[in-house]
Amino acid sequence: MNKVVVTGGAGFIGSNLVDVLIAQSIQVIIIDDLSTGKLENINKKAVFLQHDLASISQKELISIFSDIDIVFHLAALARVQPSIEDPFPYHHVNVTATLNVLYAAHKSNVKKVVYSASSSCYGNTDIIPQTEDDPTNPLSPYGLQKYIGEQYCRMFSHVYNLDTVCLRYFNVYGERMSLEGAYCLVTGIFARQMKQGKPLTITNDGQQRRDFTYVGDVVQANILAANHHKELNGEIFNIGNGKSISINEVADMFGGKKVYGEKRLEPFETLANNQKAKSILGWRPLGDLEEWIKHYKIELEI
Known part of the structure; x- marks a missing residue:
């Protein structure tokens, strides 16, 4: 091309x-x-x-x-x-x-x-x-x-x-994901809340799992x-x-206090x-969420 x-x-x-x-x-x-x-x-x-x-x-x-x-x-x-x-x-x-x-x-x-x-x-x-x-x-x-x-x-x-x-x-x-708004990606929400010194808000019980x-x-x-x-x-x-990871596990990767909020209709697991x-x-995914969050926290100074 x-x-x-x-x-x-x-x-x-x-x-x-x-x-x-x-x-x-x-x-x-x-x-x-x-x-x-x-x-x-x-x-x-x-x-x-x-x-x-x-x-x-x-x-x-x-x-x-x-x-x-x-x-x-x-x-x-x-x-x-x-x-x-x-x-x-x-x-x-x-x-x-x-x-x-x-x-x-x-x-x-x-x-x-x-x-x-x-x-x-x-x-x-x-x-x-x-x-x-x-x-x-x-x-x-x-x-x-x-x-x-x-x-x-x-x-x-x-x-x-x-x-x-x-x-x-x-x-x-990843890089350039939105940190704005109530409905941005959960990784973006957690990053924003950490930067603001707020607890991490989790919908439902946080046991729902996602393939990041x-x-x-x-x-x-x-x-x-x-x-x-x-x-x-x-x-x-x-x-x-x-690989699927629970929202609670993602919150633990960011660190900080967790609070549980609204109930929402959503799939329990995506994998x-x-x-x-x-x-x-010939595709081979190489990304590792936990390692990326570690580097991202340093970049955002959180």
């Missing part, structure tokens, strides 16, 4: 992906509406275009995609609880924008779209670890919307002959999927570390069976 588009390239995962692509001398165009992304995340060597991908015209998007090899579609509103409280803006970004991107990619003869999906589509399941063939049962509009995006990708591969691949992320953490995946590993999964020599035609891959990504993409 020589020239790519990264939607959501000012966001947490997208900006990390952009940095690695540019380090590999790949030309990058970022499309982001800055609703959650930040200007300071944008690599100065990338071309930045500010657009709402759900509202941009097909004509303009096709023009942007005209000489693009790969589209990495990461733009999303990625919070479960707010999507329950108000699903409409989430549908606008997570479904309408995805359809807009896929259709423009098809019309522009883009070689492949790499779609950022979510393990939220599994919902609450007794099947542990989760494989890509397990039933889906989303518990939120967000989880359903990301699953609809997967189905659009597969349909575009089979009907429009657009090569697509779907990467189901499991609880991504380092952002650098997610970036590598995107690049491996983009470079894969065969057409993937909507194939789905779990992108998770393959990826990542063998498919390992065998087909």
Whole structure:
């Protein structure tokens, strides 16, 4: 690949992906509406275009995609609880924008779209670890919307002959993750509370378990999927570390007092069976949450 588009390239995962692509001398165009992304995340060597991908015209998007090899579609509103409280803006970004991107990619003869999906589509399941063939049962509009995006990708591969691949992320953490807002990632919430000298607030009893995946590993999964020599035609891959850790254990890694707050409907455990990504993409997750937290605490001086 020589020239790519990264939607959501000012966001947490997208900006990390952009940095690695540019380090590999790949030309990058970022499309982001800055609703959650930040200007300071944008690599100065990338071309930045500010657009709402759900509202941009097909004509303009096709023009942007005209000489693009790969589209990495990461733009999303990625919070479960707010999507329950108000699903409409989430549908606008997570479904309408995805359809807009896929259709423009098809019309522009883009070689492949790499779609950022979510393990939220599994919902609450007794099947542990989760494989890509397990039933889906989303518990939120967000989880359903990301699953609809997967189905659009597969349909575009089979009907429009657009090569697509779907990467189901499991609880991504790392550099540039948000520390803001009540519904940011639990690692971000704990980091913010530690920095403010506050106790760590835990929903439910803290025994719920999550598969925490380092952002650098997610970036590598995107690049491996983009470079894969065969057409993937909507194939789905779990992108998770393959180890589950309880929220109480994460709190202990940060240290400090724990307090237990509101009850919330959420899956008890997420755990990826990542063998498919390992065998087909050659992906190997290397991140270690506990070691990362140690270094992050030093960086934040907490």
